[in-house]
Amino acid sequence: MSVWLVIPIRGLAAGKSRLASVLGAGERLSLNTQWLEALLDAFAALAGGLNHCVVVSPSDDALSHAESRGACALRETGSGDLNAALEQGCEYARAQGAQRILILAADLPEVRSRALSQLIEASTTDAVTLVADKNGTGTNGMLLPAHAARGFAFGEGSLARHMRLFTAPGKPVHIWRDAGLALDIDTPDDLSDWQRTT
Numbered sequence: 001m002s003v004w005l006v007i008p009i010r011g012l013a014a015g016k017s018r019l020a021s022v023l024g025a026g027e028r029l030s031l032n033t034q035w036l037e038a039l040l041d042a043f044a045a046l047a048g049g050l051n052h053c054v055v056v057s058p059s060d061d062a063l064s065h066a067e068s069r070g071a072c073a074l075r076e077t078g079s080g081d082l083n084a085a086l087e088q089g090c091e092y093a094r095a096q097g098a099q100r101i102l103i104l105a106a107d108l109p110e111v112r113s114r115a116l117s118q119l120i121e122a123s124t125t126d127a128v129t130l131v132a133d134k135n136g137t138g139t140n141g142m143l144l145p146a147h148a149a150r151g152f153a154f155g156e157g158s159l160a161r162h163m164r165l166f167t168a169p170g171k172p173v174h175i176w177r178d179a180g181l182a183l184d185i186d187t188p189d190d191l192s193d194w195q196r197t198t
Contacts, residue, residue: 002099003120003143004052005043006089007066008082009036009106011059016107022188033065035185036106040069043102045113046120052098056089083152090149100125101149104141109194110180119143119176128166129174132159134182141181 009015012032019028036055044050055066056074063073074092078084086103093101102120104111123129123143131141139158144166153161159175166173185191 002097003047003102004054004093004096004098004100004146005047005102005104006086006093006149007036007039007053007055007104007106008076008085008089009055009057009059009062010080011057012036012061012065014059015062016185018187019185019191022191029061031185032106035109036062036065039104039106039108039111040066040071042111042113042116044069046116052093052096054089054092056085082154086152086154087150090146094146094149098146100143101146102141102143103149103152104131104181105184107185108140108181108183109185109198110183112180115178115180119178119181122176123174126171127174128171129176130159130162130166131176131178131181133184136177138184140184143176 013029015032016028040050043053050069050071053071054074055062055071056076057063058076063075067073074089076085090101126145128144130139133140137157137159139154139162151165153165163173185194
Protein backbone atom coordinates (compact mmCIF):
# COMPACT_ATOMS: atom_id res chain seq x y z
CA MET A 1 0.00 0.00 0.00
CA SER A 2 1.51 3.31 -1.08
CA VAL A 3 -0.38 5.38 1.51
CA TRP A 4 1.45 6.25 4.71
CA LEU A 5 -0.28 7.49 7.85
CA VAL A 6 1.32 10.29 9.86
CA ILE A 7 -0.03 10.86 13.38
CA PRO A 8 1.20 13.81 15.45
CA ILE A 9 0.59 13.52 19.19
CA ARG A 10 1.79 15.62 22.09
CA GLY A 11 1.93 12.59 24.38
CA LEU A 12 -0.28 10.10 26.15
CA ALA A 13 0.16 11.64 29.59
CA ALA A 14 0.76 15.21 28.43
CA GLY A 15 -1.96 15.41 25.78
CA LYS A 16 -5.39 17.02 26.17
CA SER A 17 -4.41 19.39 28.94
CA ARG A 18 -7.54 21.43 28.14
CA LEU A 19 -9.55 18.58 29.67
CA ALA A 20 -7.77 18.91 33.03
CA SER A 21 -10.74 20.74 34.52
CA VAL A 22 -12.93 17.64 34.13
CA LEU A 23 -10.46 14.74 34.01
CA GLY A 24 -7.61 13.70 36.24
CA ALA A 25 -4.16 12.89 34.88
CA GLY A 26 -4.81 9.15 34.89
CA GLU A 27 -8.11 9.57 33.06
CA ARG A 28 -6.48 11.72 30.36
CA LEU A 29 -3.71 9.14 29.97
CA SER A 30 -6.29 6.38 29.58
CA LEU A 31 -8.36 8.27 27.01
CA ASN A 32 -5.36 9.44 24.98
CA THR A 33 -4.14 5.83 24.85
CA GLN A 34 -7.61 4.58 23.89
CA TRP A 35 -7.95 7.12 21.08
CA LEU A 36 -4.48 6.46 19.68
CA GLU A 37 -5.21 2.72 19.79
CA ALA A 38 -8.46 3.24 17.87
CA LEU A 39 -6.60 5.06 15.11
CA LEU A 40 -3.77 2.53 14.95
CA ASP A 41 -6.28 -0.34 14.86
CA ALA A 42 -8.29 1.28 12.06
CA PHE A 43 -5.24 1.82 9.87
CA ALA A 44 -3.73 -1.59 10.65
CA ALA A 45 -6.97 -3.30 9.60
CA LEU A 46 -6.86 -1.41 6.31
CA ALA A 47 -3.14 -1.63 5.57
CA GLY A 48 -2.42 -5.08 6.97
CA GLY A 49 -0.15 -3.71 9.69
CA LEU A 50 1.53 -0.52 10.80
CA ASN A 51 4.78 -0.57 8.87
CA HIS A 52 3.46 2.41 6.87
CA CYS A 53 2.52 4.43 9.94
CA VAL A 54 4.59 7.19 11.58
CA VAL A 55 3.82 8.55 15.04
CA VAL A 56 5.56 11.87 15.67
CA SER A 57 5.84 12.98 19.29
CA PRO A 58 8.20 14.59 21.78
CA SER A 59 7.00 12.17 24.49
CA ASP A 60 8.52 8.83 25.43
CA ASP A 61 5.16 7.27 26.28
CA ALA A 62 3.62 7.88 22.86
CA LEU A 63 6.77 6.79 21.06
CA SER A 64 7.09 3.60 23.11
CA HIS A 65 3.45 2.78 22.51
CA ALA A 66 3.79 3.32 18.77
CA GLU A 67 6.91 1.18 18.62
CA SER A 68 5.23 -1.63 20.58
CA ARG A 69 2.49 -1.70 17.96
CA GLY A 70 4.92 -1.90 15.05
CA ALA A 71 4.61 1.71 13.89
CA CYS A 72 7.57 3.99 13.29
CA ALA A 73 8.24 6.09 16.38
CA LEU A 74 9.73 9.43 15.32
CA ARG A 75 10.91 11.79 18.02
CA GLU A 76 9.82 15.35 17.34
CA THR A 77 12.85 17.59 16.95
CA GLY A 78 11.14 20.99 16.74
CA SER A 79 9.81 23.32 19.39
CA GLY A 80 6.45 21.63 19.88
CA ASP A 81 4.74 23.16 16.87
CA LEU A 82 2.18 20.81 15.31
CA ASN A 83 2.85 21.95 11.75
CA ALA A 84 6.60 21.47 12.12
CA ALA A 85 6.03 18.00 13.57
CA LEU A 86 3.92 17.11 10.55
CA GLU A 87 6.62 18.35 8.18
CA GLN A 88 9.05 16.04 9.97
CA GLY A 89 6.74 13.04 9.77
CA CYS A 90 5.93 13.60 6.10
CA GLU A 91 9.59 14.00 5.23
CA TYR A 92 10.25 10.61 6.80
CA ALA A 93 7.36 9.00 4.93
CA ARG A 94 8.56 10.45 1.60
CA ALA A 95 12.05 9.10 2.25
CA GLN A 96 10.52 5.64 2.74
CA GLY A 97 8.79 5.79 -0.65
CA ALA A 98 5.33 7.03 0.28
CA GLN A 99 3.25 8.05 -2.73
CA ARG A 100 0.37 9.47 -0.73
CA ILE A 101 0.24 10.62 2.87
CA LEU A 102 -2.74 10.46 5.19
CA ILE A 103 -2.55 12.80 8.17
CA LEU A 104 -5.00 12.31 11.03
CA ALA A 105 -5.39 13.79 14.49
CA ALA A 106 -4.86 11.40 17.39
CA ASP A 107 -8.11 12.35 19.15
CA LEU A 108 -10.73 10.77 16.87
CA PRO A 109 -12.56 8.32 19.14
CA GLU A 110 -15.00 7.17 16.45
CA VAL A 111 -12.45 6.47 13.69
CA ARG A 112 -13.06 3.20 11.82
CA SER A 113 -11.15 1.37 9.09
CA ARG A 114 -14.15 1.57 6.76
CA ALA A 115 -14.11 5.36 6.95
CA LEU A 116 -10.40 5.40 6.10
CA SER A 117 -10.95 2.99 3.22
CA GLN A 118 -13.75 5.13 1.80
CA LEU A 119 -11.61 8.25 2.05
CA ILE A 120 -8.66 6.65 0.29
CA GLU A 121 -10.74 4.99 -2.43
CA ALA A 122 -12.67 8.19 -3.19
CA SER A 123 -9.54 10.34 -3.57
CA THR A 124 -7.48 10.30 -6.75
CA THR A 125 -3.73 9.96 -6.41
CA ASP A 126 -3.05 13.60 -7.37
CA ALA A 127 -5.85 15.14 -5.29
CA VAL A 128 -5.71 16.95 -1.97
CA THR A 129 -8.60 15.96 0.29
CA LEU A 130 -9.18 17.79 3.56
CA VAL A 131 -11.09 16.09 6.38
CA ALA A 132 -13.40 18.65 7.97
CA ASP A 133 -14.01 18.73 11.70
CA LYS A 134 -17.46 18.69 13.32
CA ASN A 135 -17.83 22.46 13.01
CA GLY A 136 -16.77 22.56 9.38
CA THR A 137 -14.02 25.08 10.08
CA GLY A 138 -11.12 22.97 11.31
CA THR A 139 -9.04 20.23 9.71
CA ASN A 140 -8.98 16.81 11.39
CA GLY A 141 -6.80 15.33 8.69
CA MET A 142 -5.92 15.25 5.04
CA LEU A 143 -4.92 12.88 2.27
CA LEU A 144 -2.55 14.25 -0.33
CA PRO A 145 0.27 13.34 -2.70
CA ALA A 146 3.52 12.90 -0.82
CA HIS A 147 5.25 15.64 -2.81
CA ALA A 148 2.54 18.12 -1.77
CA ALA A 149 2.69 17.27 1.94
CA ARG A 150 4.34 20.51 2.99
CA GLY A 151 3.32 23.88 4.35
CA PHE A 152 0.63 23.00 6.87
CA ALA A 153 -1.58 25.48 8.70
CA PHE A 154 -3.27 23.50 11.46
CA GLY A 155 -4.92 25.43 14.25
CA GLU A 156 -8.24 27.16 14.80
CA GLY A 157 -10.06 27.85 11.53
CA SER A 158 -7.52 25.85 9.52
CA LEU A 159 -9.86 24.46 6.86
CA ALA A 160 -10.05 27.73 4.91
CA ARG A 161 -6.29 28.24 5.22
CA HIS A 162 -5.60 24.75 3.90
CA MET A 163 -8.00 25.36 1.01
CA ARG A 164 -5.99 28.43 0.03
CA LEU A 165 -2.63 26.74 0.54
CA PHE A 166 -3.31 23.63 -1.52
CA THR A 167 -5.59 24.90 -4.29
CA ALA A 168 -3.74 25.21 -7.59
CA PRO A 169 -4.88 25.75 -11.21
CA GLY A 170 -6.51 22.55 -12.43
CA LYS A 171 -6.13 20.88 -9.03
CA PRO A 172 -9.09 21.64 -6.81
CA VAL A 173 -9.07 20.74 -3.16
CA HIS A 174 -11.85 18.45 -1.95
CA ILE A 175 -13.57 18.58 1.44
CA TRP A 176 -14.36 15.21 3.02
CA ARG A 177 -17.12 14.98 5.57
CA ASP A 178 -17.50 11.84 7.68
CA ALA A 179 -19.19 11.75 11.07
CA GLY A 180 -16.55 9.51 12.65
CA LEU A 181 -13.58 11.46 11.32
CA ALA A 182 -15.22 14.80 12.12
CA LEU A 183 -15.52 14.07 15.83
CA ASP A 184 -12.42 15.27 17.66
CA ILE A 185 -12.17 15.91 21.38
CA ASP A 186 -10.67 19.27 22.28
CA THR A 187 -12.84 20.75 25.03
CA PRO A 188 -14.87 19.54 28.03
CA ASP A 189 -18.03 20.14 25.97
CA ASP A 190 -16.67 17.89 23.19
CA LEU A 191 -15.94 15.21 25.76
CA SER A 192 -19.39 15.49 27.31
CA ASP A 193 -21.10 15.29 23.90
CA TRP A 194 -19.10 12.18 22.99
CA GLN A 195 -19.67 10.47 26.33
CA ARG A 196 -23.42 10.91 25.96
CA THR A 197 -23.33 8.84 22.76
CA THR A 198 -21.14 5.99 24.02
